Amino acid sequence: METTLARLNELLSIVESSGKVLQASLAEHAKDNTASGVADRLDLPFHADPETANHAATLRVVAERLAQLVTPPRHVVFEAAGSFYITLCLHTMLKADVATLIEDIDPSGVPTTILAQKAGLDSDMLPRMLRHLATKGIFQETQPGVWANTVASKTIAHCPEFCAHLDLCMYEGTLVLPHWPEFLAARASDVQPAPSSPFAIYSNGEAFYKWVHSGVPAAAGRGANFNTAMRGMADTEGVAFLPADYSFASLDPGTKIIDVGGGLGSLPELVLPEASHLKFMVQDLAPVIKQAAEIGACKKWVDQGTVQFIEQDCFEPQPDEAKGGNVFVLKTMLHNYPDSKATEILKHVRAAEPSALLVIDRAIVPVLRTQATSPEEEKALYDFLRKDGTQSLQAPTMYDLGMAALHGGRVRSLSEWTALLDATGFKLNRVFRMRASTGQAVLECVPV
Numbered sequence: 001m002e003t004t005l006a007r008l009n010e011l012l013s014i015v016e017s018s019g020k021v022l023q024a025s026l027a028e029h030a031k032d033n034t035a036s037g038v039a040d041r042l043d044l045p046f047h048a049d050p051e052t053a054n055h056a057a058t059l060r061v062v063a064e065r066l067a068q069l070v071t072p073p074r075h076v077v078f079e080a081a082g083s084f085y086i087t088l089c090l091h092t093m094l095k096a097d098v099a100t101l102i103e104d105i106d107p108s109g110v111p112t113t114i115l116a117q118k119a120g121l122d123s124d125m126l127p128r129m130l131r132h133l134a135t136k137g138i139f140q141e142t143q144p145g146v147w148a149n150t151v152a153s154k155t156i157a158h159c160p161e162f163c164a165h166l167d168l169c170m171y172e173g174t175l176v177l178p179h180w181p182e183f184l185a186a187r188a189s190d191v192q193p194a195p196s197s198p199f200a201i202y203s204n205g206e207a208f209y210k211w212v213h214s215g216v217p218a219a220a221g222r223g224a225n226f227n228t229a230m231r232g233m234a235d236t237e238g239v240a241f242l243p244a245d246y247s248f249a250s251l252d253p254g255t256k257i258i259d260v261g262g263g264l265g266s267l268p269e270l271v272l273p274e275a276s277h278l279k280f281m282v283q284d285l286a287p288v289i290k291q292a293a294e295i296g297a298c299k300k301w302v303d304q305g306t307v308q309f310i311e312q313d314c315f316e317p318q319p320d321e322a323k324g325g326n327v328f329v330l331k332t333m334l335h336n337y338p339d340s341k342a343t344e345i346l347k348h349v350r351a352a353e354p355s356a357l358l359v360i361d362r363a364i365v366p367v368l369r370t371q372a373t374s375p376e377e378e379k380a381l382y383d384f385l386r387k388d389g390t391q392s393l394q395a396p397t398m399y400d401l402g403m404a405a406l407h408g409g410r411v412r413s414l415s416e417w418t419a420l421l422d423a424t425g426f427k428l429n430r431v432f433r434m435r436a437s438t439g440q441a442v443l444e445c446v447p448v
């Protein structure tokens, strides 16, 4: 009882202190700078400045722990056991574009019968599924049988890029779900060679990026969805704050950035408005470069010669025009690979003699104890949290499993990053945490 009381007191005291910071920031209203423009556009009232963003992140973790403290422990576990129903309900609403229908028909609320008819969904199951999602703050029942969006569900209305990102998470994630038991059993035994991922079992060894562009019936449209998803990912992950969290503007005029596996050019799109003195070479696989040309990605800058898209396999040596004194970027690339493959990519980058390397990726902070066994220890846990702040690990750990599922990749901790960089001729200089992200940071590295 004493320990529970100590935990409750610590949690409530942080709710009060961090809550005051958030109240003050709302009352003050954000100043007019790049970050506050992004915060407004993304509907993130607590992320215009990094300190408030840190308090918001801490408060989220504390609120989750408070909810766990007051919930019967068996219910915590039982609700986790059924969490796949959330995926099922969300994917159903996404495919029927229910959030967009609500916005278009009547944002103040749409009766079940009309919504079911427009969505082509059963009028008995639709409200039952929406009600379950409402427990997560996604959709709301404004009066019995009348449905409106919430701030969260509005993000999937009229937003094909974010929807593509969610679809990637749910479609490909559940596609390989049946293969996890075989994958885990093979990894736990001495079967050689062990399958690299559940996806490799599903695809008979075809790598995910080859499969999405392969044209086999099951992959129809998945390559285009993936590339659109990568653009949506920028908003999902608050990546638009990147130029505010890392000063690209302070790089020397004329610096060329080589964006390895850069997709459809989301990085230059973010950075060039804030740092027009930079040049970009975006490298990716042939189908992606083709799609970039088809959709006119970064067209204004391509026409000016500021951005160049080139076909380049990251497992091949860099071309001459990328060599010597350029800044290489690997943005959410290396998480797709186990250490052996990531090492190959980094060695090719190192051989191109870059002036610097920016790894923009997730870095898991070590998992720390969340519950102690005496009031004194509880206080120590929360003193530490007050001093260092904290971030939710929900998204980074989910990503880690997603990377394992599709690629045999991983989300690395800072010490794992340091070891990988050391082994490939780089030194990790500084870490810039990215606010409102899913645990991402810019790891600034120099060649040694």
Ligand SMILES: C[S@@+](CC[C@H](N)C(=O)[O-])C[C@H]1O[C@@H](n2cnc3c(N)ncnc32)[C@H](O)[C@@H]1O
Pocket: 209, 230, 231, 233, 260, 261, 262, 263, 264, 266, 283, 284, 285, 288, 312, 313, 314, 315, 330, 331, 332, 333, 336
């Ligand atoms: C997770 S996405 C990241 C895209 C982009 N960097 C971003 O952050 O939006 C990984 C990218 O690597 C590309 N890719 C996969 N295999 C590759 C290879 N062998 N060589 C170059 N790019 C590759 C994919 O096509 C995809 O665009």
